[in-house]
Every structure is written in C-alpha cells, then in structure tokens.
Amino acid sequence: MDQATAIKGFKAYLKLERSLSINSIEAYTDDLDKLYQYADLQEVKKTPKDFSLHDLRGFIAWLNELGMIPSSQARIISGIKAFYKYLLMEDYIKANPAELLETPRIRRKLPDTLSLEEINLMIGAIDLSKPEGPRNKAILEVLYGCGLRVSELTELRLSNLHPEIEFIKVTGKGSKERLVPIGGEAIRALQIWNELLRVHIPIKKGEEDMVFLNRRGKRLSRVYVFMMIKELAVAIGLKKTISPHTFRHSFATHLVERGADLRAVQEMLGHESITTTEIYTHLDRQYLKTVITDFHPRN
Template sequence: MNWRAAIKGFQAYLKLEKSLSPNSIEAYSRDIEKLYQYSETQTIKINPESITLADLRLFINWVNELGMIPSSQARILSGIKAFYKYMLMEDIIKDDPSELLESPKIQRKLPDTLSYEDINKMISAIDLSRPDGARNKAILEVLYGCGLRVSELTELKLSNLYLDIEFIKVTGKGSKERLVPIGGAAIKALKIWIEQVRVHTAIKKGEEDMVFLNRRGTRLSRIYIFMVIKQLAETIGLKKTISPHTFRHSFATHLVEGGADLRAVQEMLGHESITTTEIYTHLDREFLKGTIIQFHPRN
C-alpha cells in the first residue's frame, strides 16, 4: 500500500468510525504526512506497512533534530499510534510497530493567563462606534465568560443559545456536545449583537444559524478571531503574546482561584480527563503562595 492510499483510508476511519471533527482529522493527517516525508528522505523508500520500531525511533530522532519541542513530538507520536492501530484493525499489518515506542518526557508548562483587569481593559478598548464593535465585544465576553475553544466560538449557533435559562450548547472535540452556563455580561453583549446589529446583516445562504458573522454574512474564521485579539492587546499595550485560548485559560484559572470545584470546571471546559483540568490547580497554588507572601503578617 502506498502512503497516499493509507492516509486517505486513515482519514475515512477517523471520520466514520471515530466521528472526529475536521480539525482533528487534519491534525492527525499532518502527523502521518511528516512520517511520509521522512520515508521519502531514506535511500530505500519505506512503505507504511513495512515500517519497523527501529524506523519509528529514527523518525522521532529526525523530528527532534528539526527542533520540535517535546509536546509537539508527543502529539505526532499520538497520531502515529492511532494510524497503526487503524492499520492493524484493517489487517493491513500483523504487528503494531508503534506499540513499544516511548513518548518524550514533557514538562507541563503553565499556560499564560490574563488578569481580570487586563480582560476589562481589552473589552473597554473595543470601538463600539464601528459596525463590528458590538460583535467583537460579544466575542470576548463569550470567550471569557464561557471558556470556549476558538472553534467552538466560530461554530456557535443561534439555535443552541438558551439565554432565558442562561445556558449555551457547544460542540467540542470529537463532535461532543455540552451545555455551558453563560453569565449576565456575555448575555447582554450577545443580545446587543444579535438583536441590534446582526439583524441588519445580509446573510449568505447556509449561514443563517451562525451567531458570529463577518460583513459578507458568512461565519468568522479562527484566524480572524486571533487578529481581533492581537489588535486589542496592542491597543492596550499588553506585552504578553496571547490568543483566544488565553481567555479559556483565564476563565478556568479565575474559577479555580475563586474556589470552584475542579469537576465543575472540567465539565464546563469539556475536558475528557480530570488530569487535563488539574493544571489549573498548579496555577491556583501559585496564586495562594503569592497571596500568603503578600498578606501574611510574618512575610
């Protein structure tokens, strides 16, 4: 079997059998593309079904030499393991060469967060006299108020807003749906955008149910959300490098600092495992340590 056919079959498996989102399928495909690129650099070309554990170890060394950080290497390794699991299930191979492949050791990096004051400054910096001002304010309020991933925000639908009972329904990783509480500030910003501004937008066919639209009446791209946030950060003179995900981290951090139950935060973020959410307990410990140093009379 050649690489193109193998990758195409793997993509079909991820879509039909695993029900993964297009973004996840694309990420897995990129991982296998890297393995294919590596095979093309070899004097003797390697087919996907003839790869050995030794080949995969050499590939990981090759990736390491390209300067990829351990977390990126671990993600690629995860993609490769999923690929060979598929190959095994389809009887294309008899033994899984990735079974004994070890992941690189990863130091868990605490994510960057914004203070509540910085978030307020960014929201206050939005020019509400512009046609996109009300929309951009609603975007930031929902990102921070609900802790959404950027893809969850861009795919948010009007039919999934239950503002009267203060909930929204979002579609997360693996097309899994969850209900997320939404607070007063985000509801107010959403209503202004939807009822006073969005109603005057000429909407393209097929986009009628999307909450956030551009001036052409189509849904916003992930890149556009990044640009909005970057420009606002520059406007207030923020030196941190931030992204839409920074608002998600800030949402979780501020909840944990305020004493929220970790299981509740896990549910709101849509984390499959509590261990993913536990990173915010480390942030909380730093917050507590700083509080003691600042306010304890013996310090």
C-alpha cells in the same frame, strides 16, 4: 515485506480501521519514514518489522540526538506504536516490541492568562459608537464568560442560545455538543447585539442562524476575532502575547482560583480528558505561591 508495501498497508489501516484524517495519515507515514531511515543507518541490517524494544529505544535516542523536542518525539512514538499494532494484527509479527516503549515526559507550558482588570480594560476600550462595537463587546463577553474556543464562537447559532435558562449549546471538537452556562453580562451584551443591531444587517442566504456576522451579512472569521483582540491589546498597552484562546484560559484559571470543581470546569471547556483540565491546577498552585510570597509576614 518491503517498505512500500508496509507503508501502503499501514495507510489503509489508518484510513479504514482508525478513520483518521488525510493530514493525520500523512503525519504517521512521515514518522514511519524516519524509522526506516534509522534502520538504513544501522551496521547490522534489519527492517523495522524485525526490530526489538532495544532497537526502538535506539531509534528514540537517535531522534533525541537530532535535537527533536519531547512533544515531537511523543507524536512519533504514537505513530510507531500504531504501526506495530497494525503489523501484529496482520500477523506480520508475533509480538509487539513497541508495547513497552516509553513516551518522553512533556513539560506542559502554562498558558498566558489575563487578570479580571485586564479583561475589563479591553472590554472598556471597545468603541461602542461604531456599528461593530456592541458586537465586539458581545464577542469578548462570550469568550470570557463561557470559555469558548474561537471556532465555537464563530459557529455559534441563534437557535442554540437559551438565555431564559442561562445556557448556550456549543458544538466543539469532533462535532460534540455540550451545554455551557452563560452569565448576565454576556447575556446582556448578546441581547443588545442581536435585538438592536444585528436585525439591521442584510444577511446572506444560509447565514440566518449565525450569531456573529460581519457588515456584509456573513459569519465572522476566526482571523477577524484574532485581529480585533490584538488591536484592543495594543490600545490598552498590554504587553502580553494574547489571542482569543487567552480568554478561554482566563475563564478556566479564574474559576479554579476561586475553588470551582475541576470536573465542572472540564465539562464547561469540553475537554475529553480531565488530564487536559488539570493544567489549571498548576496555574492555581502558582497563584497560591504568589499569594504566600506577597502577603505572608515572613516573606
């Protein structure tokens, strides 16, 4: 089986069996190209189909020598494992050499967060006398009050708001829906925007159910939300590098710091794996360490 045949068959497997997107398939085949490049550089010529676990470990060592960071190596290993699974399924190999291939440990970067004071300062910096002011306040209240992703915020629908039971329905990654609690401040900000201001906007056809609209009656873009937050950060002299996602991180961090159950936080954030949510326990440990440093009499 030559390289072209292997890649063609692998791409068909990823599309039909794994239902991956075009971008994911291209990333996997790019990674497979690297494996073939490595094979061509070896003194003893053999194709990846004939590789052993030892050969694959040599390939990972080669990636490391090229200066590839652990997260990129981990992504490539994922693609290589999928390739050998495909070869095994098609009976091109009798044993899977990638089965015991270890993924490098990735040091998870702790995200920047805002303190409650900083969040209040940003909300307070919004000019409520401007037509977009109450809408922008509602955006920040919902981002922080519900821990939404920016795409979830811009796609939020009126039909999914249930203030009477203090919940909203959110469509997250993979079109998965979840119910998220919404607090009093966010409810009030939404009501002011929806009932007093949004009703005066000429709404474009097809956008009638969208919560957050621009002055032309179309749904807000994620870029607008990003730029609005950047401008507010400058207005209060905030030195941190922040984005809409910072409010989501702050939401989760503040809950965990105050003793919220990690499973409940996972459910509200819409994380598929509890491992993703566990990063906030690390933030919490750092917070506890700071408390000891600042307040313990022996420190």
